[in-house]
Amino acid sequence: MLKRKASLTATALMLLMSGVLAACGGGDNNKENASTPTSGTSKNGAAETAQLKGDFEIQYFVGGYGDAWWKSMIAGFKELHPDLNIKESAGPKINDQMKPRWIKNDPPDLVYIDGAGGLDVGQAVKDGQLMDLTEWFASAENVDGEKLSDVVITQPSAIEGKLYTVPLVFGSWGTFYDKALFSKNGWEAPKDFDSFVTVSEKIKAAGIAPYIHPGVYTGYLIGGFLFPAMVSANGDDPSILQDVSDLKPGIFKSEPVMKAVGQLVTMRDKGLIDKAAVALNHTDSQMQFLQHKDAFIPNGLWLPNEMAKDTPEGFEFGYIPSISQAPGGKYVANPYTSPMAIASKAKNPEAAKAFIQYIFTKKAAIEWAEKTGALMNLKVDLDSSKASEVSKGAIKFYSSDNLIVAPAVPIQADVNKEMENATLALTDNKIQADEWAERMEKIAEKVRSQK
Amino acid sequence: MQLSLPEFHVRGDCMTAAWKRRLFIASFVWPTLILFLVFTVYPVLRGLHYSLFDWSGSAESMDYIGLRNFKDMASDPVIAKAIRNDYFLVFSKIFGIMLLAVFFAVALTRLKLRGSKFYRFAFFFPNVMSVVVIGVLWRFIYNPKLGILNGLLSETQGKPVETPWLGDSSYALLALLPPAIWAGVGFFMILLIAGIKGIPEPLYESAQIDGARQWKQFWHITVPLVWEQIKVSIVLIMLTSLNGSFAIVSVMTEGGPDNATQVLGYYLYQMGFKQYHMGYASAIGIVILVLSLVTTIMLQRIMKRDSVELS
Known part of the structure; x- marks a missing residue:
C-alpha cells in the first residue's frame, strides 16, 4: 500500500514540480526522450570489471527529480562498459508507453518504478514479471566493494519471503506542524501519544482543530499514523508491518494492530480529528493546515516542497516521524520508496544487476541529493556536499539511535482499498474498531483464497 | 438463340x-458500418471475452474462469x-x-421573457465546460471550511456551519446531484426549445381564443x-448517467467515503x-451494457403514447 500510495502521491508532487519547472522556463526535464539509444563508443579501456556487451535497456520515469542524475549515471556506466549498447526508455509518460511491452512480455531489462501508471510491485510479482533478487542481493556489492545490504537505509521489502526490488528513493511519512505557531502559543511538539493528546486538547481549546488528514486519500492517515502506531504497539518491532503485508491470518485482530486502531478511536472520541477531514483531498487538507485551521497533518517529507508556493510567510515546517509511541518510546519512521527492479524476462540481467551495483555508491547518493533535493536510499554523509539543508538534516535523522526505520512494505491493492475505506469510516464514527478488524480480516481472507 | 439475346441484354442492364x-447504398453504409464494427462491436466483444478471465490487465497471463467474475459480482x-446509486442518480437526474429544462424552455419561448437570449446562454453555459x-x-x-455554501449557511444561521457535504456517507450522494443537474439542464433546454418553436403559433392562438x-x-x-x-431527453439522460457518472464521481469523491458514492462506471475503473x-472490470462493463439496454427498452415502453402529428 505504502509504496503504491507513495508513488501516487509522489506522482502528484512530481507533476506539480515538473509544472513548476516548466513554468520557470527550463522544462528540459519534461522533454520526451523515450527510446533514445546512447550512442558513441569511446574506447578508453579503463574498466577493470568484466566488460558487459550487448543491448541493455533501462526504463525510468522522469518527474520531479528530473533526469540529470540518470543521464550522469548512464554516461558513467557507459564509460565503464563501452561495448554495451544502452537504450534509455524514459520520460514523464514512460509508464504508459511501456505498458504494452510489459503486457506482451517484452519488457526492458531494468525499471525504476515511479510515477502515475507505474508497475504495482505486488501485482507484477503475482504476474511473474519481476526477477527474484533474494540470493543476488544477499551478497551483491557495489562497485566500491561495499555490500548493498549494508549501505542501504531501508532494506528491500519481501513478498512471500522473496526480494524483487531495491528501493532507490527514500523518504518517510510523519506528522507535520508549524513550529512558529507552536512557539507563539507556548505549545510543545509532542514526543509521544500522551503528549500529543494533551497538546491537542490545548489547541482545541484555543479554537483550532488539532488534526486534519485527507479523507479522500486515507493512505496519508494510514502511512503517517496507523502504520507507525502498529510498530510502536508491537514493542518497536517493525516485523508487524511485514505480517500485515503478508496478510497473516488474524493479524488485523492482533493486539498491536487493535491498539493502534484504538489510538485512532481515542483521537476521534476526544474530537481531535477535524470533522472536515472526510471530505478533503490532499491539497484541500494541506491548504487548511497552512492556513492554521488545523495544527497537525500526517504527510510525507515532500510536503514543504509541494506546498512551497502556498506557504505563508513565517510558517516553519516541523516534522515528527511518529506520534503514537508510549512515553519514552522510540520514534518510528515509516518510509516511502521508489524502487528499481529487474524484469524476469530481461534479456541482459547481468547488465541490469551491474547497473544497480554501479549506482548504489556514496558518490552517486551525494549526486542524487545534490541534483534532486531528495534522498537516495543509501547511508551517506552529506555534510560536505552541496545538498540542501533539508536533505542534510534528514539523512542525519535516519541514523539516530532514537529512531526505528520500518520496512516499506507493499500492501495488496484490494486490502489497501478496504483499509482506506474502513479506516475513514472508523474516524467518522460510522463503524467501530471491532467492525474495522472484521472487515479487514474478511478482505484478507478473500485475497488469500485468490492466491 | 437470336431471340434470347436482347432479353439477356435487358436483364443485364437491370442487374447493372x-x-x-x-453499390451506391453500400458506399454510404459500409464506411460507417466498418467504423462501428471496429470501434464499438469489436471492443464490446473483446470486453465480453475478457470478462471470462482472471486477468490483471498488466501482464500476458490470463486464466479462463468461465462465469466466476459474474458470480463474484453477485456476492x-x-x-x-453501485447499482442502487446509479439508479438513484438516473431517476433524480x-x-x-426535465423539470428545470421544461420550465426554462417554456419560460423562454411561451412566456415572452425579456432577455431570453441571455438566459439561454447562461443556462447552456455549463455544457461547454468540461x-x-x-x-x-x-x-x-462544498469545501467544509473554505467553501461558499457553508459560508452562506453560516451567515444565515448565525453560527459556523462546517458540514462535510462530500465526506459524510449520509448525504455525499445527494451532494453530487446539484452539479450533475446544473451541468445537464442546458442541453435539454435547447432541445426542447427547438421542439416548442416547431409548434405552429395558430394552435396557441386558437387555444387562447377558446x-x-x-x-x-x-x-x-x-x-x-x-x-x-421529452422521450429522447429522458432516454439520453438515463444513458449518459449510467455510462457517464464516472467522470463526476471520479473528480468529486472517487466513490468515497467508504463507497457511499460508488457507481458502476467508477467501480469498473477502480477495479x-x-x-x-x-x-472483473470487463464483467462490470457488460453489466452496465445490459442495464442500459434493459432500462432503455423499459423507459420506451413506459413512455409510449399515441403519437400526435401535425398535419
Missing part, C-alpha cells in the same frame, strides 16, 4: 442498375450499492433536469407536441486500473 444502386456488496472543471468548481463550493390559460396550453398543446423530444482486476 441494381448493382449500381446497391460483492459494492456492486449492489431525469426528474431534476465535467472535470465542473467537479473541481463544486468541490470548492379561453385556455398558459397551464392548459402547456398540458394540451406543448407537452403532446414535444413528447418525442480495472487501481486494483488490477481487468477481467
Whole structure:
C-alpha cells in the first residue's frame, strides 16, 4: 500500500514540480526522450570489471527529480562498459508507453518504478514479471566493494519471503506542524501519544482543530499514523508491518494492530480529528493546515516542497516521524520508496544487476541529493556536499539511535482499498474498531483464497 | 438463340442498375458500418471475452474462469450499492433536469421573457465546460471550511456551519446531484426549445381564443407536441448517467467515503486500473451494457403514447 500510495502521491508532487519547472522556463526535464539509444563508443579501456556487451535497456520515469542524475549515471556506466549498447526508455509518460511491452512480455531489462501508471510491485510479482533478487542481493556489492545490504537505509521489502526490488528513493511519512505557531502559543511538539493528546486538547481549546488528514486519500492517515502506531504497539518491532503485508491470518485482530486502531478511536472520541477531514483531498487538507485551521497533518517529507508556493510567510515546517509511541518510546519512521527492479524476462540481467551495483555508491547518493533535493536510499554523509539543508538534516535523522526505520512494505491493492475505506469510516464514527478488524480480516481472507 | 439475346441484354442492364444502386447504398453504409464494427462491436466483444478471465490487465497471463467474475459480482456488496446509486442518480437526474429544462424552455419561448437570449446562454453555459472543471468548481463550493455554501449557511444561521457535504456517507450522494443537474439542464433546454418553436403559433392562438390559460396550453398543446423530444431527453439522460457518472464521481469523491458514492462506471475503473482486476472490470462493463439496454427498452415502453402529428 505504502509504496503504491507513495508513488501516487509522489506522482502528484512530481507533476506539480515538473509544472513548476516548466513554468520557470527550463522544462528540459519534461522533454520526451523515450527510446533514445546512447550512442558513441569511446574506447578508453579503463574498466577493470568484466566488460558487459550487448543491448541493455533501462526504463525510468522522469518527474520531479528530473533526469540529470540518470543521464550522469548512464554516461558513467557507459564509460565503464563501452561495448554495451544502452537504450534509455524514459520520460514523464514512460509508464504508459511501456505498458504494452510489459503486457506482451517484452519488457526492458531494468525499471525504476515511479510515477502515475507505474508497475504495482505486488501485482507484477503475482504476474511473474519481476526477477527474484533474494540470493543476488544477499551478497551483491557495489562497485566500491561495499555490500548493498549494508549501505542501504531501508532494506528491500519481501513478498512471500522473496526480494524483487531495491528501493532507490527514500523518504518517510510523519506528522507535520508549524513550529512558529507552536512557539507563539507556548505549545510543545509532542514526543509521544500522551503528549500529543494533551497538546491537542490545548489547541482545541484555543479554537483550532488539532488534526486534519485527507479523507479522500486515507493512505496519508494510514502511512503517517496507523502504520507507525502498529510498530510502536508491537514493542518497536517493525516485523508487524511485514505480517500485515503478508496478510497473516488474524493479524488485523492482533493486539498491536487493535491498539493502534484504538489510538485512532481515542483521537476521534476526544474530537481531535477535524470533522472536515472526510471530505478533503490532499491539497484541500494541506491548504487548511497552512492556513492554521488545523495544527497537525500526517504527510510525507515532500510536503514543504509541494506546498512551497502556498506557504505563508513565517510558517516553519516541523516534522515528527511518529506520534503514537508510549512515553519514552522510540520514534518510528515509516518510509516511502521508489524502487528499481529487474524484469524476469530481461534479456541482459547481468547488465541490469551491474547497473544497480554501479549506482548504489556514496558518490552517486551525494549526486542524487545534490541534483534532486531528495534522498537516495543509501547511508551517506552529506555534510560536505552541496545538498540542501533539508536533505542534510534528514539523512542525519535516519541514523539516530532514537529512531526505528520500518520496512516499506507493499500492501495488496484490494486490502489497501478496504483499509482506506474502513479506516475513514472508523474516524467518522460510522463503524467501530471491532467492525474495522472484521472487515479487514474478511478482505484478507478473500485475497488469500485468490492466491 | 437470336431471340434470347436482347432479353439477356435487358436483364443485364437491370442487374447493372441494381448493382449500381446497391453499390451506391453500400458506399454510404459500409464506411460507417466498418467504423462501428471496429470501434464499438469489436471492443464490446473483446470486453465480453475478457470478462471470462482472471486477468490483471498488466501482464500476458490470463486464466479462463468461465462465469466466476459474474458470480463474484453477485456476492460483492459494492456492486449492489453501485447499482442502487446509479439508479438513484438516473431517476433524480431525469426528474431534476426535465423539470428545470421544461420550465426554462417554456419560460423562454411561451412566456415572452425579456432577455431570453441571455438566459439561454447562461443556462447552456455549463455544457461547454468540461465535467472535470465542473467537479473541481463544486468541490470548492462544498469545501467544509473554505467553501461558499457553508459560508452562506453560516451567515444565515448565525453560527459556523462546517458540514462535510462530500465526506459524510449520509448525504455525499445527494451532494453530487446539484452539479450533475446544473451541468445537464442546458442541453435539454435547447432541445426542447427547438421542439416548442416547431409548434405552429395558430394552435396557441386558437387555444387562447377558446379561453385556455398558459397551464392548459402547456398540458394540451406543448407537452403532446414535444413528447418525442421529452422521450429522447429522458432516454439520453438515463444513458449518459449510467455510462457517464464516472467522470463526476471520479473528480468529486472517487466513490468515497467508504463507497457511499460508488457507481458502476467508477467501480469498473477502480477495479480495472487501481486494483488490477481487468477481467472483473470487463464483467462490470457488460453489466452496465445490459442495464442500459434493459432500462432503455423499459423507459420506451413506459413512455409510449399515441403519437400526435401535425398535419
